Each structure stands twice: as structure tokens, then as C-alpha cells.
Amino acid sequence: METSKxxxxxxxxxxxxxxxxxxxxxxxxxxxxxxxxFLNFRHGFEAYPWVLWPAAGWGVGLLFNAASAFRINxxxxxxxxxxxxxxxxxxxxxxxxxxxxx
Numbered sequence: 001m002e003t004s005k006x007x008x009x010x011x012x013x014x015x016x017x018x019x020x021x022x023x024x025x026x027x028x029x030x031x032x033x034x035x036x037x038f039l040n041f042r043h044g045f046e047a048y049p050w051v052l053w054p055a056a057g058w059g060v061g062l063l064f065n066a067a068s069a070f071r072i073n074x075x076x077x078x079x080x081x082x083x084x085x086x087x088x089x090x091x092x093x094x095x096x097x098x099x100x101x102x
Contacts (some may be wrong), residue, residue: 015071022069029062 020040035054067073 018069022065025062029058033058035093 033051036054037051040049045051
């Protein structure tokens with residue numbers, strides 16, 4: 001059985017990997033969209049700014065990646081989870097455990 005310290009280590013390692021993957025994704029976005037913007041400006045941005053479509057589409061994906069990597073969730077955060085768990089446990093008549101860290 002893994003100890004609490006080992007579990008925290010694996011969770012921290014997983015979180016660092018997610019953040020690293022986000023930064024790689026961000027760097028790739030900047031390079032590729034920069035290249036596409038260069039092509040679009042060189043060959044008639046005034047006629048049709050097509051580079052905005054891939055930038056916007058990929059940008060939305062990048063925002064979701066950032067929200068996942070940095071644990072940004074305005075709707076279902078840890079406090080919301082804790083309240084819902086307590087609510088359901090009280091409905092079932094069980095004692096709600098107290099968390100001392102997180």
C-alpha cells in the first residue's frame with residue numbers, strides 16, 4: 001500500500017507534467033500561428049485575414065488546456081465539491097469527515 005507521502009508525490013509529479021505539457025502546447029501555438037500570420041500578411045491579409053480562424057480555434061483549445069493544467073474551474077472548485085459531499089453525506093445520515101489540508 002502506498003503511503004500518503006508517496007501519493008502526494010505522484011500527484012505533484014502529475015501536476016508538474018500537466019503544466020509542462022501546457023507550456024509546450026503554448027510554445028507550439030505561438031510558433032505555428034506566428035508562421036501562419038507571416039504567410040497571411042505576406043500574401044494579402046487585407047483581402048482576407050484567414051489566420052484569425054486557426055488562431056481562434058486553437059486558442060480555445062489552449063484556454064481549456066490552461067484551465068486544466070492550472071486547476072482553474074470557476075464553477076466546480078474544491079469548495080463546491082466539499083459542500084456537495086457534506087450535503088450528500090448528511091442526507092444519508094453519515095458523519096462528514098473533516099479535512100485538515102488541501
